[in-house]
Amino acid sequence: MGLFDKKFCDVCGEKIGLLGNRKLDDGNLCKNCAAKLSPFFSDRRHSTVEEIKQQLAYREQNQQAVAAFVCTRTLGNRTKVYIDDNNRRFMVSRASNLREANPDVIDMSQITACSYNVEEQKSEKYRTDSEGKRVSFNPPRYDYTYEFEVTIGVNSPWFNEIQFELSDDRPESRTSTEYRNLEYQANEIRAALA
Numbered sequence: 001m002g003l004f005d006k007k008f009c010d011v012c013g014e015k016i017g018l019l020g021n022r023k024l025d026d027g028n029l030c031k032n033c034a035a036k037l038s039p040f041f042s043d044r045r046h047s048t049v050e051e052i053k054q055q056l057a058y059r060e061q062n063q064q065a066v067a068a069f070v071c072t073r074t075l076g077n078r079t080k081v082y083i084d085d086n087n088r089r090f091m092v093s094r095a096s097n098l099r100e101a102n103p104d105v106i107d108m109s110q111i112t113a114c115s116y117n118v119e120e121q122k123s124e125k126y127r128t129d130s131e132g133k134r135v136s137f138n139p140p141r142y143d144y145t146y147e148f149e150v151t152i153g154v155n156s157p158w159f160n161e162i163q164f165e166l167s168d169d170r171p172e173s174r175t176s177t178e179y180r181n182l183e184y185q186a187n188e189i190r191a192a193l194a
Helices: 031-035 049-068 177-192
Strands: 021-024 027-030 073-076 080-084 089-093 111-128 134-154 161-165
Touching: 021 031, 027 031, 027 049, 073 177, 080 177, 111 177, 134 177
Parallel strands: none
Antiparallel strands: 021 027, 073 080, 080 089, 111 134, 134 161
């Protein structure tokens, strides 16, 4: 089999374009079928054709769960945690059209953990000396930003965690209102999914 031989998707049977192949453990997957997989699934390359077919069947059933989902609480900024308190389910999505995005609807009993981490990013500030050269301050000075990352552990056959950044705008100080708001939101999500 040559490099430029035509390949066909082992799931749907369609011809795969030049840059559209997604390798599986025992076959090939087209980019259209790959786009239907859960956004939290990361082990495609080590999955078999049969496992991918099973997940795509689950994803079709999930569309019905999304349609039946009754959101009672929404937590977060851009990436949101939607909670259906009556049916004890939740989903995580960044999309504005949930039915089209088909986020995984997960039962609260599947949660194994929920935590958040604040990662500090630091970059040095510089000044220009009398010769026009860029030099460090003495002592060095830094600009800071803080990234809030939420991790929800789940017991699912397709993935074991959902990880997302809480905000696109990273605060620059631990004492800022933005930092405190993100900290509050992270704790609110953790409490809701405990």
